[in-house]
Amino acid sequence: MSRLRSGTNRSTLFCAAAVLLFAGAVLASAARPVRERLPSTVPRVDADRVWLDEELLGRWRDHGWWPPVVITALAVGAVLFLCWAAAQFRSGRLRELPLGQPGVTLSARALASAMAERARGVDGVARAHVRLLGRPRRLRARITLVLDPDGSPEAVLRELARGTIAEARAAAAPRALEADVHLTTRRHRARRIH
Structure with a gap:
């Protein structure tokens, strides 16, 4: 495996791990047992927080452009991930x-x-x-x-x-x-x- 490919893989995995760790920490801070044990200086999410209220959803439903954009972005992301995964599973063996x-x-x-x-x-x-x-x-x-x-x-x-x-x-x-x-x-x- 080349150094560039190895460095790219490590950077990708590090970024994905950082995002997942941050998201997990934010969601865990909403749970009462975790919230009670956190120091007072640590920001936390309220347990009764509403992530998407009906008014916000209604405003988004009025705009017809965002569902195709979201679906296209997710599809492109999935295709890029599959290409990256296929490149990882290639054995690198020379024929x-x-x-x-x-x-x-x-x-x-x-x-x-x-x-x-x-x-x-x-x-x-x-x-x-x-x-x-x-x-x-x-x-x-x-x-x-x-x-x-x-x-x-x-x-x-x-x-x-x-x-x-x-x-x-x-x-x-x-x-x-x-x-x-x-x-x-x-x-x-x-x-x-x-």
Whole structure:
């Protein structure tokens, strides 16, 4: 996920949380048990407050322009929210990588499989899984390695950077390729003595 998208998501969630928290606090201040416990300096809503009286509703009913405006605004808001939600649920997984000529592409799955195969060949690596994310111009490889119990993480990372990642960057050039490596260790199985 890009920094701009992540920052936009956080800002949106923060604004929505602030609005909901403020609305909840205002509505809670109308309840008698909450109102009695609030300090005298805190503004509160009267319990018998009428939010929309009949006179105000009558005035609004005289104007025929506001129902279509409200419905249109709500519909636009719902469509924008659905677009934003669809963008969040997109996995970000890269399907194809366009090569120099039109119509010539490299399957991202094939590149990820080749990277995983090369990573499994590194001394000390028991299992490897690679997933390519991002956009065709800026790639990110998520590499998960399971090391043998006696494998050295430093040696594995050095060999991975010199071999697998360097070859993938050469294959993806001139695009940038970032690599996130997650290391875990395979545990020894306990031996039973009979």
